[in-house]
Amino acid sequence: MRTNRDRQRRSAALALCLLLTVLAAACGKDGSPPVKGPAPEALPVYQVDQGFELPASPTWRKAERRGYLIVGAKEDQPYLGEKDPASGVYSGFDIEIARMMAASLGFEPKTIRFRTIASANRETALQNGQIDYYVGTYTINDMRKKLVGFAGPYYMAGQGLLVRTDENDIKGPQDLDGRTVCSAAGSTPYQRIAEDFPKAVLVAYDTYSICVDNLLTFQVDAVTTDDAILLGFAAKAPDEMKVVGKPFSEEPYGIGVPRNDNALRGALNDALETNEKNGNWKKAFEATLGRSGVPAPTPPPIDRYPAN
Ligand code: GLU
Numbered sequence: 001m002r003t004n005r006d007r008q009r010r011s012a013a014l015a016l017c018l019l020l021t022v023l024a025a026a027c028g029k030d031g032s033p034p035v036k037g038p039a040p041e042a043l044p045v046y047q048v049d050q051g052f053e054l055p056a057s058p059t060w061r062k063a064e065r066r067g068y069l070i071v072g073a074k075e076d077q078p079y080l081g082e083k084d085p086a087s088g089v090y091s092g093f094d095i096e097i098a099r100m101m102a103a104s105l106g107f108e109p110k111t112i113r114f115r116t117i118a119s120a121n122r123e124t125a126l127q128n129g130q131i132d133y134y135v136g137t138y139t140i141n142d143m144r145k146k147l148v149g150f151a152g153p154y155y156m157a158g159q160g161l162l163v164r165t166d167e168n169d170i171k172g173p174q175d176l177d178g179r180t181v182c183s184a185a186g187s188t189p190y191q192r193i194a195e196d197f198p199k200a201v202l203v204a205y206d207t208y209s210i211c212v213d214n215l216l217t218f219q220v221d222a223v224t225t226d227d228a229i230l231l232g233f234a235a236k237a238p239d240e241m242k243v244v245g246k247p248f249s250e251e252p253y254g255i256g257v258p259r260n261d262n263a264l265r266g267a268l269n270d271a272l273e274t275n276e277k278n279g280n281w282k283k284a285f286e287a288t289l290g291r292s293g294v295p296a297p298t299p300p301p302i303d304r305y306p307a308n
Contacts, residue, residue: 038091042287044280046099052106056263059132060105069107071098072117072125072134072256076209078232079289081136083116090114094253096284097154097272098135101255104271118206120186123147126258133268134256137226139188145308149261150254151268154281155289156300157226158247159189162234164215165242170222172245176200179221182211189225192249208233216240226251228289235292252300262307269302 054060063069073090075083080092099109117125122138125131126148137157140150161181163170170179177199183190185204193200203220205211211223212233223230230243255272257264275281276299285296 038287038291042283043096044100044283046103046109046275046280048103048108049106052104054105054263054267057261057267059129059258059261059264060267062129063105063107063132068111068113069102069105069132070113070115070130071102072122072131072136073098073114074118074136074207075114075116076207077137077229078236079292080229080232083114091288093155093285093288094135094137096288097255098133100275100280100284101133101135101268101271104274105267118186119184120206122186122256126256129258132257133264137229137251138254138256139226139251140254140303141188144256145305147259149257149259149265150303151257151265152254152272152302153252153300154255154272154276155228155253156297157228157251157253159192159224159249159251160227160230160247161244162212162215162223162230162241163221163244164218165240167221167242167244170244173197173200173224173248176222180219181222181224182214182220183224184208184211187225188249188251193224212241228292228294231292231294232289252303260307266304269304272299272302 073094074081075090077092081090081094082092083090098112102109102112115131117131117134117136122134123144126134140153161170161173169175173193176193176197178201180201180203181193182203182205183193184207190202190204193202208223208225208229211220214220215223227243227247234241234243255268257268281299282296290296
């Protein structure tokens with residue numbers, strides 16, 4: 001029989017391993033392959049729109065002068081936005097969205113310079129012009145629309161809960177009273193727990209991978225964020241963690257752009273529609289997020305809200 005102590009030790013080792021795995025290093029059993037992104041042949045090839053011009057967009061003009069795009073993303077979210085620490089290469093569904101957008105804006109996708117930006121810092125990064133656009137599990141909502149613009153949505157996620165496999169008492173957010181739950185600072189899931197489930201003991205870190213680490217070392221009882229993110233972590237360590245219950249929110253993922261750059265927002269919406277119609281979106285999904293066990297859904301309708 002495994003004692004609690006054994007389990008904790010095992011989980012601690014696994015936490016370290018998972019962290020490294022998330023960082024895409026080889027870890028675990030002898031001979032297990034290093035975590036790599038999707039096979040290049042499984043990914044769509046995005047045709048660069050060579051003659052494309054968007055003079056009405058200050059962001060596009062700046063990128064054009066610079067010669068490449070700077071895109072904000074996540075680097076530790078399995079199948080969504082992951083950075084290989086050895087090569088520095090980013091991969092995942094959000095990264096594919098960023099790459100297909102680049103091609104439509106007339107830039108070669110492989111010239112994109114990705115910058116890792118945590119949930120709490122996205123608005124400032126866009127407001128300060130540190131990045132041209134942001135693709136990283138970024139929920140569109142009215143509060144954020146006051147600070148930045150959004151193209152999309154390009155995917156619909158929902159808030160969920162990740163627990164250790166031996167946890168039987170947490171099945172939904174209503175079971176969190178007196179339990180510790182971890183989320184990322186500046187995220188909508190964090191805010192929802194704080195507002196709607198005030199009896200939960202909420203802990204915040206910069207990233208969800210730190211939360212997962214805390215879950216595996218028994219420092220917290222659950223991790224909460226979008227199901228798309230949690231399923232990726234669970235798929236990497238299915239013996240240790242499980243996603244429980246039904247999604248309890250709607251999280252429409254948008255591409256963040258500087259607030260007043262309506263020309264860029266419009267061009268990205270056009271590009272999303274084109275790629276959803278020509279099959280690139282589905283192919284990209286299946287090669288990335290689809291690998292965490294989610295079948296390709298029909299993408300949500302694009303919301304071309306008026307300039308505000
Ligand atoms: N989609 C949620 C948000 O934008 C959670 C994921 C994240 O923090 O990136 O706040």
